[in-house]
Amino acid sequence: MRPVGEHDFVERLGPESERWVAEGLISAEQAATLRAQYAAAALAPEGPRSRAATALAVIGVLAVGFGVIGFFAANWESMSHGIRLLLITLALSGCYAGAYNLRERTGSYPKVGEALYLLGVLLFGAALFLVGQMYNVQAHDPLALLIWAAAAVAVAVTVRSRPVSAAALLIFTGWLGFEAGAAVEDSGEDTTGIGLLAVFYGSALYGLGTVALERVRGRWLEETGFASAGRALGLLLAAGGVFMFTFSVIADELDQAAKGLRGGLQAAILLVAALALVSAAALALSERRSGRSEAGVLAAAVVVSLLGALAGGNGTLYALLFNLVFAAIALGAIYAGYSGDERWLVNVGIALVAIDLVARYFDVFWSALPRSAGMIGAGVLILGIAFLLERQRKRLLARMGA
Amino acid sequence: MSHRRRLVLLAVVLAQLALPLSLAGLAAGDLAFGQEIRLRAQPVDPVDVFRGNYVVLSYEISQLETDLRVDRGQTICARLHEENGSWTAVFALPERPSGETAICGRARRDAEPGGTVAVEYGIETYYASAERAREIENAIGRVPVFVVVDLDGDGSARIERLEFEGSG
Numbered sequence: 001m002r003p004v005g006e007h008d009f010v011e012r013l014g015p016e017s018e019r020w021v022a023e024g025l026i027s028a029e030q031a032a033t034l035r036a037q038y039a040a041a042a043l044a045p046e047g048p049r050s051r052a053a054t055a056l057a058v059i060g061v062l063a064v065g066f067g068v069i070g071f072f073a074a075n076w077e078s079m080s081h082g083i084r085l086l087l088i089t090l091a092l093s094g095c096y097a098g099a100y101n102l103r104e105r106t107g108s109y110p111k112v113g114e115a116l117y118l119l120g121v122l123l124f125g126a127a128l129f130l131v132g133q134m135y136n137v138q139a140h141d142p143l144a145l146l147i148w149a150a151a152a153v154a155v156a157v158t159v160r161s162r163p164v165s166a167a168a169l170l171i172f173t174g175w176l177g178f179e180a181g182a183a184v185e186d187s188g189e190d191t192t193g194i195g196l197l198a199v200f201y202g203s204a205l206y207g208l209g210t211v212a213l214e215r216v217r218g219r220w221l222e223e224t225g226f227a228s229a230g231r232a233l234g235l236l237l238a239a240g241g242v243f244m245f246t247f248s249v250i251a252d253e254l255d256q257a258a259k260g261l262r263g264g265l266q267a268a269i270l271l272v273a274a275l276a277l278v279s280a281a282a283l284a285l286s287e288r289r290s291g292r293s294e295a296g297v298l299a300a301a302v303v304v305s306l307l308g309a310l311a312g313g314n315g316t317l318y319a320l321l322f323n324l325v326f327a328a329i330a331l332g333a334i335y336a337g338y339s340g341d342e343r344w345l346v347n348v349g350i351a352l353v354a355i356d357l358v359a360r361y362f363d364v365f366w367s368a369l370p371r372s373a374g375m376i377g378a379g380v381l382i383l384g385i386a387f388l389l390e391r392q393r394k395r396l397l398a399r400m401g402a
Numbered sequence: 403m404s405h406r407r408r409l410v411l412l413a414v415v416l417a418q419l420a421l422p423l424s425l426a427g428l429a430a431g432d433l434a435f436g437q438e439i440r441l442r443a444q445p446v447d448p449v450d451v452f453r454g455n456y457v458v459l460s461y462e463i464s465q466l467e468t469d470l471r472v473d474r475g476q477t478i479c480a481r482l483h484e485e486n487g488s489w490t491a492v493f494a495l496p497e498r499p500s501g502e503t504a505i506c507g508r509a510r511r512d513a514e515p516g517g518t519v520a521v522e523y524g525i526e527t528y529y530a531s532a533e534r535a536r537e538i539e540n541a542i543g544r545v546p547v548f549v550v551v552d553l554d555g556d557g558s559a560r561i562e563r564l565e566f567e568g569s570g
Binding site: 081085088089092093096100104120124127128130131132133134135136137147151154155158159 | 529
């Protein structure tokens with residue numbers, strides 16, 4: 001477990017060690033070794049106990065956050081506008097003051113302090129929506145999400161908090177989905193376009209996050225965890241979007257999706273697709289061992305989706321192509337995780353393989369078999385997959401650990 | 403944490419406090435100084451995931467006749483006139499007529515000349531507690547519902563309150 005208040009200590013160590021060298025207490029080499037050692041310790045992965053403390057603090061914060069919002073909502077009618085605004089102000093400022101005190105000033109409970117920063121960010125979002133409700137503001141709802149995301153990014157970058165960074169990315173993604181959903185709904189066209197956006201945006205997030213980890217050397221990126229959170233969220237979104245189109249009934253509607261996308265939404269989706277391709281190109285040029293394979297899979301996902309949306313054609317053929325891309329994502333994640341010593345990628349890849357096998361079973365055999373036989377077959381298949389994947393996962397992780 | 407980052411954090415927190423308070427101040431100002439008018443409305447009651455219960459309202463002026471081609475999102479205004487204690491309008495105008503009581507909003511979708519255009523004024527949502535929302539639901543269909551709104555100089559509107567005929 002990291003020593004308490006180590007962030008501050010590492011920051012102070014720089015000027016302090018220079019002073020020690022000037023006073024002749026230690027040599028310049030010794031000072032450099034000390035700085036490198038403590039910097040590495042500050043960036044070392046958290047131990048299981050520390051992660052458990054973070055997780056518990058975050059769960060506690062979420063419970064308190066929803067409780068506070070629920071309390072406000074239940075008693076809202078009986079409060080005057082002034083009292084409501086006072087409560088919002090006190091809750092928000094109290095949260096941030098407590099977080100600063102516990103994590104930065106005293107360093108006594110850094111995990112709880114970090115969780116309070118997260119609560120502050122959640123309360124800010126709640127404050128925006130509650131004020132909107134008080135004055136019947138029919139603001140463009142997605143805009144509030146964007147402002148909320150910007151505020152979360154500002155807090156995450158300033159206090160270097162991974163949970164707040166993850167929340168900021170989730171809120172931003174929520175804004176994007178909400179905005180796209182509203183635009184598609186307004187146009188009255190098919191909602192398949194949202195799946196396309198998931199593929200493009202997810203690919204861009206994963207690609208940019210991976211490239212940033214490889215190329216950007218700033219400590220802030222490691223400390224905020226933006227790149228790592230972006231990679232995880234991006235992989236899940238891209239895989240989810242591609243998975244949608246592995247079913248021929250949905251792939252059939254791909255060319256309809258393009259008709260639903262017009263004006264600003266179409267331009268935005270194409271821009272995100274271009275960004276995904278650029279990030280794939282940067283990934284291919286990086287020194288990462290699995291960089292080219294990952295870039296190839298990302299580019300394949302984007303190009304097949306673009307082709308389906310813009311050129312249209314046989315849905316069954318596209319479903320087949322998306323099946324291949326999905327398999328490539330799942331196996332690619334396992335390969336990238338194995339070669340880059342990233343266990344989470346191996347685990348996600350294995351989970352995707354399992355999902356794919358079960359989905360294909362239901363897709364191909366479910367309608368052809370009697371229901372009870374289909375159910376027995378599905379159960380046996382799932383148990384078999386669980387057994388095989390667990391055995392393979394253990395072997396892979398053991399080999400990675402060796 | 404360095405002194406500079408402490409200052410940035412303070413600025414971020416102050417901005418987060420200022421934003422909801424400023425929104426509330428602007429809204430309160432609009433309500434205090436706007437021109438009050440009464441519009442006849444027809445509510446329905448969905449649930450908003452973010453803001454609890456609310457009533458979605460549509461108005462007589464939500465559909466206007468147009469002699470022009472209208473694009474979705476375009477600003478549309480309407481010259482209001484009083485009729486039996488509430489205000490109404492018939493025609494869509496591309497800009498606000500000066501010196502007259504008018505309301506402005508945005509076209510919800512494209513419209514052709516000679517047709518009608520659906521307009522959103524930003525007063526289509528009235529928030530209420532679950533209990534109050536049920537009361538409103540029960541009142542709908544039994545008595546006419548009116549919405550008192552405050553109009554700004556630029557034609558933008560903000561809901562002040564809901565009224566039922568007979569309750570003032």
